[in-house]
Amino acid sequence: MPDILDWTNSDLEKLDMATYEARADELAARLREETGGGRLPFLTMPYAAQLKKELDTLKDFLKGFDHMLLLGIGGSALGARALQQAFYPQQDQPGHTGPSLWIADNVDAYALEAYLAKLPPEKTVVVTVSKSGGTIETVGQYFILKKWMQHHLGDAWSKHMLLVTDEKQGFLRGEADSFGIKSLPVPDNLGGRYSVLSAVGLIPAVFLGMDTDALIAGAQEVAAPLTDPNLTGDGLASHSAFRLAAWGAALQDKGFAEMIFFAYIPLWASFGDWFAQLWAESLGKEGKGSQPVPAIGVTDQHSVNQMFMDGVRNKACLYLTCPNLPAGPKFPTDLPDQFSYVRGKDFGELIQAEGLGNRMALSMNGVPLVELKMGSDGPKQAGKLIALLGAATILTGWLMGINPLDQPAVELGKRLAKARMNADGLTEEKADLNAFLTADRDLREF
């Protein structure tokens, strides 16, 4: 089964697509330059062959553990969780006994205390993921887990650690060197939200027994035309990522300030959170960018769907489906008349019918919509989806005239938090903080 984008209800005719389509030559040139210069490893994946070897080597090491505790936040966690939910749902089902992946992607004392109390150190590997090695939420937990491992395992502690960080620099690289901790690199120029198919996402995937080759192969299939050194404007214009980008940019010009990601592949629901980071952090700049709104089909038909249908008409939608989900059990044949329409049918038929019905209803309510129709829900398709959405996001950013690879606006809050904890320097932040805290406050008890 092919993987298909259905553009029929995308409302292209109401958008100024031509302005963006006319820029295919320009963007093709930029792609040639950026991929040629090694600045888009998300697409070129120059690290793939070496990573495959390292992951193969790692497999035996990982077999020694029942638990993997992943310390990481944002892009160091969201891709891994999406893969876990999609391809290892058994951990969240009754009576699970196999390997378990725990993702500590918050500053949550309850969760951290629970891990310290409940994980068996001798059967646990702690994977710390931070490109810079300075992410305080992650490295802060590393400090505590390191002490904990040392306390329980003595000198063997470092054999229960795995570091995923910059190849050359940063605190975690230093830890790897000082204590002989196994480590894998985060490739240069690969930002967190683009890193799921590097060691960042694939170490957990290997631990859980996924087919990482298929994930990578899928991504490479989509990315290959974009990384062709002879890429032409016409070639780019015919690529689905470019068409999605032109659509994404043209929608914003018409005031579509939200992009729903409606996933009718239930196990892939967490790709919605992965996409939300990808789209929001890449495009939310200079007062521009559409807000990603992840939704789960059919579940959210009974939740936020009312707002999609009849709220402010500023929403477009990426609608993820797969016609080949499992059939599941059959509905009984002896149902009352009220339910006659499902008698004897496959349970799985219902999600397909609802997916179609709600998609059509969104269209009838004026929501421009592109259906991403996956031929299967296997790992190769997931790899294709990751590459398609990542490439589309980068190209959308370029068409919008912003940099899709940075995230400068999140720094202020971090600096203020450090000022709050009385870190050195930060004079201006400390003054601002002081003014903020000593302002007259309008407080109401409730």
Added chain:
Amino acid sequence: MPDILDWTNSDLEKLDMATYEARADELAARLREETGGGRLPFLTMPYAAQLKKELDTLKDFLKGFDHMLLLGIGGSALGARALQQAFYPQQDQPGHTGPSLWIADNVDAYALEAYLAKLPPEKTVVVTVSKSGGTIETVGQYFILKKWMQHHLGDAWSKHMLLVTDEKQGFLRGEADSFGIKSLPVPDNLGGRYSVLSAVGLIPAVFLGMDTDALIAGAQEVAAPLTDPNLTGDGLASHSAFRLAAWGAALQDKGFAEMIFFAYIPLWASFGDWFAQLWAESLGKEGKGSQPVPAIGVTDQHSVNQMFMDGVRNKACLYLTCPNLPAGPKFPTDLPDQFSYVRGKDFGELIQAEGLGNRMALSMNGVPLVELKMGSDGPKQAGKLIALLGAATILTGWLMGINPLDQPAVELGKRLAKARMNADGLTEEKADLNAFLTADRDLREF
């Protein structure tokens, strides 16, 4: 510790609050009429005393089970999940052995097959929640679970079922009557998204050992002034729910089309999904309503936060905090200089500092923000939060001139899905569907 709304950074001075504040008398009269007429059981909770008795009786029955499988969707699931995540996190921690709650709130053949294969029928109670008794996603699973229970347990099947449905009518009420299945009512006029503190949310809560009395007491404390038969306009105007409603309505007039719900109480993150349904399904009508955007602090500082800070300036924010979260372990004292600012401090101090820093950064970036500062993260506070947000949502809808208690726009998709499955009638939908499916389609393989 009191529970406080901090309005300091809500940008009231930039909004036309006066227009809405002037309507306090009108809304007080409407509240008197609606609560007096029994049409707002979310606030009056006339069922509370009887429910308490029934839950007490149920406790012994529920002790016989290790697993509860909850069949429900939308408001029949989101409140239960929020309570589960907040007050029973241990199920999702390593080595869990106590009671487990499984929520089947989708049409997911993988999940359903897993439950059928892995749940021990003799130790499982299936709770089916549907006010109308006709929700196909829920009742469809009930049919299959009923057969499964009958297959495994014979005549005892009905002792492993619990129905939460309309007191008098509907298919599930008929099942309760025909087979002597234990059942609890969903009170009249209590829509799904307002039902968490009825049997809908509290049966799972009791199963997991929560203090349901505290939940209800908290809600009643907030709701009491609003249900006073002598409520005056001044009385209403001084209530936080009304002020939130005026703010919510006034924001929309100024083009704030999104309402972020940023939860810096990690265990309460799922209240974001509960709030999203509440706000979206209540207010997304007639082209109005702000899109709820749930976010988790600090996690989403590393994800969608960039968009909040520097995307389209159409976002306001409810910011949920609790200064009394647990301290957690201490950071070691021997950290390198780069991390000197956390040396020897409590792990829990970090989330407080980040919560403050990011809140201040949002304010500096022009996001109107109200902080909901909970004195503790216990069940009474959760009850207060539920009542406050529910009441604020109803009042916002009234101020907007829409009905916050219905959800008419979701029906079209349902009818089209039924037409797709060839249900009787639905002539118009079948014709529309046929036209939709036979239109020229713009398909692109990728």
